[in-house]
Amino acid sequence: MDMHLTKIFVKQLAALGVAACIGLLSACSSSDPTKVEADFQINSVKGSVSGLEVTIDLTAKEACTDLTNLVADVEAYGASVSPNPKVARDYSQPVKFTVTAPDGTQVVYTVTVKGNSCGYTPPPTPTSCTPAAIGTTGYSLVFKGCDANNVATYYDKTECVRDNRTGLIWQGQTAAGAGTLRDNDKRYTNYDSTTVPQKWDGSEVQIASQEEVDAANNSIGFKNVINASNLCGGNDWRVPALEELACLVITGTSPTIDQVWFPNMVTSKPQFWTSTSSEESFQTAYSPFVMRVDLYASYVDFKYGYSEGASRSAEKSLRLVRGTASKTCSLAGAA
Numbered sequence: 001m002d003m004h005l006t007k008i009f010v011k012q013l014a015a016l017g018v019a020a021c022i023g024l025l026s027a028c029s030s031s032d033p034t035k036v037e038a039d040f041q042i043n044s045v046k047g048s049v050s051g052l053e054v055t056i057d058l059t060a061k062e063a064c065t066d067l068t069n070l071v072a073d074v075e076a077y078g079a080s081v082s083p084n085p086k087v088a089r090d091y092s093q094p095v096k097f098t099v100t101a102p103d104g105t106q107v108v109y110t111v112t113v114k115g116n117s118c119g120y121t122p123p124p125t126p127t128s129c130t131p132a133a134i135g136t137t138g139y140s141l142v143f144k145g146c147d148a149n150n151v152a153t154y155y156d157k158t159e160c161v162r163d164n165r166t167g168l169i170w171q172g173q174t175a176a177g178a179g180t181l182r183d184n185d186k187r188y189t190n191y192d193s194t195t196v197p198q199k200w201d202g203s204e205v206q207i208a209s210q211e212e213v214d215a216a217n218n219s220i221g222f223k224n225v226i227n228a229s230n231l232c233g234g235n236d237w238r239v240p241a242l243e244e245l246a247c248l249v250i251t252g253t254s255p256t257i258d259q260v261w262f263p264n265m266v267t268s269k270p271q272f273w274t275s276t277s278s279e280e281s282f283q284t285a286y287s288p289f290v291m292r293v294d295l296y297a298s299y300v301d302f303k304y305g306y307s308e309g310a311s312r313s314a315e316k317s318l319r320l321v322r323g324t325a326s327k328t329c330s331l332a333g334a335a
Helices: 003-028 208-212 219-228 242-248
Strands: 039-042 047-049 051-058 072-075 081-082 095-100 106-114 143-146 151-153 160-163 169-171 270-278 279-280 289-292 295-301 308-310
Touching: 039 051, 039 106, 208 219, 242 270, 242 295
Parallel strands: 051 106
Antiparallel strands: 039 072, 047 051, 081 095, 095 106, 143 151, 160 169, 270 295, 279 289, 295 308
């Protein structure tokens, strides 16, 4: 071989050797964490490794496994493992182990163990109690909720009652002196406007003040107080329309209301306000009679079972209602 060619060949070999050495040094000094290896096993079942995820499946070997008390064996090839796998621990959830190589390189393996249940059956989740079915006739108690024993409870009839025929829920009354907002000895005016003259002072018609409308002894004020109390779990109580209250009238008895479902009815004060205006004749100093709608509202008389109109300044009983009526009723006027 030509001397000149020999020198070129030697130089090329030298260059290749240097490159090889550099590549080897680079590989040897790599800090790739996946090079820190460890093998995990539990109860002689070796885990399968996918990246840094280790899965140990005991289902094929053991009929049942208590995953809350297991000890792992780890071959770490000179690396240290933390926490100590030799200490029994709960594997019902994945457990992380940090493996540290002698040069300080660390990786974290997540170990998941699968096993058959040992017959533990969690207690059944209690089902909610079921209220009694609501019929289409008569009356029923209003569902309140489930007690500590998961038994359905209901509001008392002196609080509220459901009319199954109309779907409406009616406010109940307590006895006189019971100290509730619904005592049956309370009476109310029926002003519902601060812009339309509704108040009769004995000589002329006036506009009721906001204070008079909001007073607890007026229909609107009483409604507001009842709603603030969240009676029977509701804050949408209102003064009933005439065609709604008329549905509570029954015939052949006096008072004309079911006293089993509506206790504490005062027979001497049987007239109950509605929100329905009533057109009535009204005498003035300038004309013998004029028809007025704003001054009067309809009421239902539960002693004789009729409807009539009265001055909103009159004091009468009041029974609030909630819901949307599925049917309405009508009554004849006073004979």
